[in-house]
Amino acid sequence: MTANAAQRLIQHYVDNFRRLPWRSPPEAPAPDPYRVWLSEIMLQQTTVATVKPRFERFVTRWPTIEALSAASGEDILGEWAGLGYYARARNLIACARELARLGAFPRTAVELRELPGIGAYTSAAIAAIAFGERAPAVDINVERVIARLHALKQPARSEIERLVMDMMPADRPGDFVQAMMDVGATICRPKKPRCGDCPLNVDCAAFASGDPESIPQRRQKAARPHQHGVAYWIERGGSVWLVRRPARGLLGEMAALPGSEWSEAARAAANAIGSIRHVFTHFSLDLSIVLRAEPEGEGWWHPIDQLERAGLPTLYRRAAKLVTEARLAA
Numbered sequence: 001m002t003a004n005a006a007q008r009l010i011q012h013y014v015d016n017f018r019r020l021p022w023r024s025p026p027e028a029p030a031p032d033p034y035r036v037w038l039s040e041i042m043l044q045q046t047t048v049a050t051v052k053p054r055f056e057r058f059v060t061r062w063p064t065i066e067a068l069s070a071a072s073g074e075d076i077l078g079e080w081a082g083l084g085y086y087a088r089a090r091n092l093i094a095c096a097r098e099l100a101r102l103g104a105f106p107r108t109a110v111e112l113r114e115l116p117g118i119g120a121y122t123s124a125a126i127a128a129i130a131f132g133e134r135a136p137a138v139d140i141n142v143e144r145v146i147a148r149l150h151a152l153k154q155p156a157r158s159e160i161e162r163l164v165m166d167m168m169p170a171d172r173p174g175d176f177v178q179a180m181m182d183v184g185a186t187i188c189r190p191k192k193p194r195c196g197d198c199p200l201n202v203d204c205a206a207f208a209s210g211d212p213e214s215i216p217q218r219r220q221k222a223a224r225p226h227q228h229g230v231a232y233w234i235e236r237g238g239s240v241w242l243v244r245r246p247a248r249g250l251l252g253e254m255a256a257l258p259g260s261e262w263s264e265a266a267r268a269a270a271n272a273i274g275s276i277r278h279v280f281t282h283f284s285l286d287l288s289i290v291l292r293a294e295p296e297g298e299g300w301w302h303p304i305d306q307l308e309r310a311g312l313p314t315l316y317r318r319a320a321k322l323v324t325e326a327r328l329a330a
């Protein structure tokens with residue numbers, strides 16, 4: 001690889017960087033660590049396009065870590081509703097409380113990694129972007145860029161981190177890691193990489209091979225099992241009965257419609273008014289919606305015309321939509 005590959009990468013970033021609400025422009029003072037942390041948590045498993053408006057809404061409601069750490073867990077989970085992967089939000093709450101106790105953000109990747117919900121990637125990204133530490137922030141996009149540069153079919157994470165560190169300049173490591181992220185997301189795409197536009201094409205062994213798409217080798221995806229469950233729609237005087245899901249397990253602590261346990265053995269309910277199929281990371285679910293008269297267990301009545309403010313995750317928003325559309329059709 002040529003010595004000035006990093007220089008070309010950064011120049012490309014200066015000329016093309018994506019303006020995102022959690023970023024400072026290249027060469028500007030570093031962004032607020034609160035915003036960097038929040039964006040990195042939101043961006044785990046979620047696209048930039050989805051995160052952008054949700055990030056803006058979140059920081060408008062809670063502009064500082066102090067404001068967030070004083071908020072209730074229920075409000076934060078409600079604000080997260082629809083983004084999925086709710087363990088992120090539960091960890092965010094725990095992390096905000098811990099940061100309030102510490103009084104300031106730790107400034108190094110090693111210390112950041114001690115916090116709830118902050119792993120190897122996130123600690124390095126925050127340290128590099130907010131505090132200017134040379135820390136190897138390797139997400140799936142950066143991994144692909146480096147694997148292709150060096151034509152590594154099945155690289156180990158540690159090898160990628162070492163190669164990122166070899167390439168990272170001493171000056172402005174935050175711009176460097178974000179330049180890597182942008183190239184990975186917009187040019188060095190998994191399929192149909194835009195090698196003609198890449199500032200690293202002259203350095204890239206995968207490009208030279210003529211088949212960059214084949215590197216790195218894709219891992220075989222595990223088959224997704226299928227589950228069934230029932231959700232109850234219990235309505236009275238324009239309100240519907242909602243419950244909070246148990247803290248442990250999928251959608252933990254989120255607002256929900258009451259219902260059965262989900263399982264692979266269960267079958268669709270015979271008396272359902274309809275069902276929805278929802279795909280989670282590790283299984284898909286057919287959720288049958290059954291009308292019931294009497295509430296059961298702990299819960300609360302929520303006005304049906306304000307359901308978008310109930311903090312329901314997407315699964316239950318879809319179930320509610322099915323009920324209201326079935327009613328319109330009747």
Ligand code: ADE
Nearest residue numbers: 020040043048139178181
């Ligand atoms: N993906 C993860 N972190 C990101 C960031 N800081 N900017 C753009 N995309 C990202």
